[in-house]
Amino acid sequence: DDLASQGGVQVRRSNKKPVVLVLGSGWAAHSCIKVIDTDACDVIVVSPRNHFCFTPMLPSTAVGTVEFRSLLEPIRVSNEFVGYLEADAEILDLESKTVTCSAVGAYESGYRPNFTVPYDMLVVAVGEQSATFGVPGVTEHCSFMKEVRDTVKIRRKLGETFELAALPGTSEEERRRLLHFVVVGGGPTGVEFSGTLSDYVRSDLRRKYPLLMPYVRVSLLQSAQGILTQFDSGLARRALDDLQRTGVEIRTGVRVIQVTDRQVVLKGGERMDYGLCVWSCGNAPRPLVKSLIDSLPEQNGSKLAVDPFLRVIGATDVLAMGDCSAIVNAPLPATAQVAAQQGSYLAHMINKGYVIGTGGMDSVPPA
Ligand SMILES: Cc1cc2nc3c(=O)[nH]c(=O)nc-3n(C[C@H](O)[C@H](O)[C@H](O)COP(=O)(O)OP(=O)(O)OC[C@H]3O[C@@H](n4cnc5c(N)ncnc54)[C@H](O)[C@@H]3O)c2cc1C
Known part of the structure; x- marks a missing residue:
């Protein structure tokens, strides 16, 4: 079954391969899907943005010294064997291992479809949003x-x-x-x-x-x-x-x-x-990350605390990378370099067939 092309309320799974659900299409997610082995797993990307953006050149596009197009790569082109759904991930259900998403586009009637995606392994790479500190206006x-x-x-x-x-x-x-x-x-x-x-x-x-x-x-x-x-x-x-x-x-x-x-x-x-x-x-955490942090007693910061294997501490089969995460006791700068390196590291780990398990500094490493 082609997972990403399934319509309807719930995306059906093929049951042939484990499903790796990647949330985001930024630096971390992009480098992950470039490396991940789609023969070994079904990969679905959910992100409201259907392209990768080379952020370091963004300021130059604002004044026209660099053209917008040269910064972007459509996610469907980044890896044609990865399924892509243009939507916001809104609710993570760690018990049923599903993510409820809301489509970016709406039908003519105004209805904005919701759907649920099941996963075996969830990769959270949603970055952060601009912090406004509640300043009015x-x-x-x-x-x-x-x-x-x-x-x-x-x-x-x-x-x-x-x-x-x-x-x-x-x-x-x-x-x-x-x-x-x-x-x-x-x-x-x-x-x-x-x-x-x-x-x-x-x-x-x-x-x-x-x-x-x-x-x-x-x-x-x-x-x-x-x-x-x-x-x-x-x-x-x-x-x-x-x-x-x-x-x-x-x-x-x-x-x-x-x-x-x-x-x-x-x-x-x-x-x-x-x-x-x-x-x-x-930057400030996105609502999705905030709600995941709030739902896990082991978490208490503004970023998802992960162990050195990028496993979210206190959650099972959930990984996080890039700006939305921080490695406990070894935080790295929130940069494109870090996000991209984590993305490919995580893909290599999945490619090697590691059992991810529950994240935590005392938990056994993937084997
Ligand atoms: C203007 C600018 C210039 C920069 N210059 C540099 C630089 O020169 N060098 C450097 O190292 N770093 C630079 N950075 C920082 C760098 O861009 C970030 O560190 C990097 O983007 C982090 O990657 P990420 O994958 O964690 O998040 P992002 O690249 O922000 O990607 C997050 C992704 O998640 C998606 N998303 C958001 N909400 C949801 C949701 N609910 N569900 C699913 N997906 C969601 C977004 O659409 C996006 O695709 C710059 C950043 C900016 C804004």
Whole structure:
């Protein structure tokens, strides 16, 4: 049976091979399905995103120096022997070993199909979502830098702000607002994007809109006292100098407490007009991961605690990798390199036919 092409409420299993259900299509899942042996197991990928995205180049797509298409690989192309279902995994039932999913697309009637996928081995690789810290207005008014759809939106918005600012009826004040680009978050993504944006605006767009250049500002807001706090202080200092040289106005020690449709409000009452606000303030667990953590007494962090074999501690036949997980006592950085290496490591482990069993630091390793 072709598992992935089964319609209806429950995806039927073939019973010929064990089913490995992979949740996600990011760095970890992508490298896993590139390596996994589909002769030995039926592999199903469930993810709301039907493509892999090469995230390090995302900031460049927002300004058009790299084309969107060159960052993406359709999951159906990554491994044609893997079944793919475009859906969000919503409920994990560790007892019945099933995952209930909700399709991304809806029929014309508006009905969004739900279905259940059974598994023998579950691989959770859903990454994390952007953290908003509950700051009012962020979700409604800010752009994020996580997916290609985010950078498509930023690119369109950049074009709109310049064209609006160039109109004869636009006031000086409105021009200044439209061309103030605010990036919130002084981590790697915020720093890279503010630098990329400033370069782009001041070099490429200077030729198109020379008269608007005096109105352009790029601000980077950071709540900590420095930027790139997770890096060596020498590197952070160098990045700060380089950013300032490209014209980015860096403000550290400032906390955003609200974002409206036109203003960023700082703690203390200062209000900054903006034309585009990009929010890049780190990550938070996805609801699926949070509910799995809450359901297992052995778990208590914001990431799925796994043992060195990537087995979720306290769960049976469940593995987790990439940004949504952390190895107990040996956490690794949340990077693409780590996620990709874990993906292929896990695939090799499955290919060797290891019995995964229950995760835990005292549990016997796979044999
Ligand atoms: C702009 C940007 C630049 C970066 N630059 C670098 C860099 O230069 N170097 C570096 O090492 N790292 C970089 N990173 C970090 C790197 O992208 C992450 O560490 C990496 O993506 C983690 O891989 P992952 O597989 O754990 O998660 P992700 O790649 O985030 O993939 C998660 C997947 O899960 C899917 N998903 C979400 N919810 C569900 C659900 N409910 N059910 C099923 N699937 C779901 C998502 O659609 C996605 O396909 C960057 C990240 C960003 C955003």
